[in-house]
Amino acid sequence: MSLASLYDEILTRYVSDLGVAQGQSLKWWSELIAREMQAGRPKVEAERMCRMRWPMGAASHPRIIEVYRRYFLKIGEINEEFLSQQIVDSGFNDPELWYIGPEDEDDEGDSNALIQPAVLLLEGLGRRDMELRDFMLHFVFLPIGMDSEGIIR
Secondary structure (H helix, E strand, O other): OOOHHHHHHHHHHHHHHHHHHHHHHHHHHHHHHHHHHHHHHHHHHHHHHHHHHHHHHHOOOOOHHHHHHHHHHHHHHHHHHHHHHHOOOOOOOOHEEEEEEHHOOOOOOOOEEEHHHHHHOOOOOOOOHHHHHHHOOOOOOOOOEEEEOOEEE
16 A cells, blocks of 8 residues: 555544544533633633633644544654665655645655655645634644653654
8 A cells, every 4th residue: 555545544534533523622612712701701802811721722622632643643653664664875854755745746746755744634634624724724733742662752
């Protein structure tokens, strides 16, 4: 299976899971704002207060972060596996290995070019679901943590 098909499969599942999480997070966000409004704040002020704690708005919901992180790490695993199978003299940072993003290619693309996780998960949304892309437009998150073996990922 080519990298392009693996990425396509991941993006399909990601869009589906993110859509479900978006529904949960929008409900959560509305409830937060409603609570602030019940305290006597106008809607604009209520939203500003909520954004002080959750700057990405509804996209700050832990479920959104979990979905994004899970797929980010999955893409990273696929990329690492692909790279471990390649004999590349110039190493991991060889620009020929990386597909930078949709705006940088002529849509022909290389079916075995690596795509950075954030590029696929954020920019790839625009090809599948513009509403989700707009929802995630200001999402800022780099999933770093330790796995069960103590390796920082």
